[in-house]
Amino acid sequence: MGGAAPIVAQGLNHYFGLGEARKQAIWDLNLTIKRGTLTILMGPSGSGKTTVLTLMGCLRDVQEGRVDLLGHPLRGATEAELVQLRRRLGFIFQAHNLHESLTAAQNVLMGLQVHGAGDAVKQRHAAAHMLGLLGLADRMDYLPANLSGGQKQRVAVARALVSNPEVIFADEPTAALDKESGRVVVDMLKTLGQTRGTTTVMVTHDNRIMDLADRIITLEEGRVVKDTNP
Ligand SMILES: Nc1ncnc2c1ncn2[C@@H]1O[C@H](COP(=O)(O)OP(=O)(O)OP(=O)(O)O)[C@@H](O)[C@H]1O
Ligand SMILES: [Mg+2]
Numbered sequence: 001m002g003g004a005a006p007i008v009a010q011g012l013n014h015y016f017g018l019g020e021a022r023k024q025a026i027w028d029l030n031l032t033i034k035r036g037t038l039t040i041l042m043g044p045s046g047s048g049k050t051t052v053l054t055l056m057g058c059l060r061d062v063q064e065g066r067v068d069l070l071g072h073p074l075r076g077a078t079e080a081e082l083v084q085l086r087r088r089l090g091f092i093f094q095a096h097n098l099h100e101s102l103t104a105a106q107n108v109l110m111g112l113q114v115h116g117a118g119d120a121v122k123q124r125h126a127a128a129h130m131l132g133l134l135g136l137a138d139r140m141d142y143l144p145a146n147l148s149g150g151q152k153q154r155v156a157v158a159r160a161l162v163s164n165p166e167v168i169f170a171d172e173p174t175a176a177l178d179k180e181s182g183r184v185v186v187d188m189l190k191t192l193g194q195t196r197g198t199t200t201v202m203v204t205h206d207n208r209i210m211d212l213a214d215r216i217i218t219l220e221e222g223r224v225v226k227d228t229n230p
Contacts, residue, residue: 006167006199007033007056014051014222025051025224027063034136036197038212040204043219049203050171052219056201057089057169058082070166090165091096092173092230096156098144104131104155105140111159130158135184149176157185161192168192170202179208186212 014026018022021127026048032038032164055074056067062075090111098107108127131140131183144152153176160168167208168189186209193214194199199220210216215229 004068005032006016006035006070007031007201008068009052009056009066012046012052012062012067013064014055015063017130022223026055029222029224031217031224033199033201033215034127035199036193036216038186038193038200038202038218039215040202040210040217041217042203042205043225047219049219050223051222053169053171053201053203056093057062057167058085059091062076062152072184087163088166090160090163090167092157092160092170094153094175096150096152096170098155098159100144103141103143104136104147104151104158107144107155108158108162109161126162127158130162131155133188135159135181149182150178153177154181154185161188164198166198168198168200168202170204172203172205172207174204174206180208182206185214 009029009031012026013024017023029052032074041052043049048210051060055062056069058069058074067074070088071084072081099110102110104122105127108131109123112123112126131137134157136151136154136158139147140149144155147155153173157173174185177185186198189200190212191203191208193200215227217224218226
């Protein structure tokens with residue numbers, strides 16, 4: 001399966017603030033991300049990594065230039081179209097936003113239920129399977145309060161992946177993880193790329209996983225200054 005690139009950005013500019021305070025955060029970004037690849041975005045704090053990730057992930061309005069995600073131009077898309085599109089995406093952010101009143105397994109189930117009702121038994125099985133892959137088989141029924149930071153992070157990863165998204169956006173998904181579990185997570189993203197054509201764009205400073213990337217893009221002051229595989 002080839003097809004159009006899942007993510008294309010052209011002449012993308014982005015600004016924060018209004019009037020005198022208006023500041024340009026992203027300058028003329030042009031990127032084409034190939035299907036099934038694992039791309040790492042790196043760069044100093046404030047260089048625009050999260051801004052780029054959220055623009056590509058339709059979590060932020062495109063102001064100037066163009067982003068096409070899974071063949072859909074994001075600029076000018078209706079909210080209904082964006083909702084449809086977001087269902088095909090997985091998000092892993094550092095503030096993992098687990099529901100504190102739900103167990104690990106119930107939190108992962110939430111990742112399926114935004115997609116509508118389905119076979120409950122199948123869903124439970126999928127959630128348990130994903131938690132098992134992430135080494136949390138014995139933590140299914142724990143509440144977040146009783147999990148470590150790294151375990152919570154892995155629950156958030158399971159929640160993002162359980163629905164089999166076409167594109168995954170991750171912002172420092174391994175920051176709270178030790179070397180071993182960080183690699184488990186990124187290896188999983190890499191394998192999903194190879195087996196299902198899942199495309200991942202991930203922000204990280206984590207030197208321990210750089211070797212897994214197909215492509216490393218470095219941003220500085222809102223511009224691409226290095227790209228290992230343009
Ligand atoms: N909501 C906002 N309002 C105003 N300025 C913002 C906002 N969000 C980001 N910025 C500015 O845009 C620039 C890029 O921010 P961004 O969050 O994308 O950086 P980053 O590379 O993700 O940094 P970090 O590694 O610290 O997470 C920074 O100068 C930041 O101050
Ligand atoms: Mg950031």
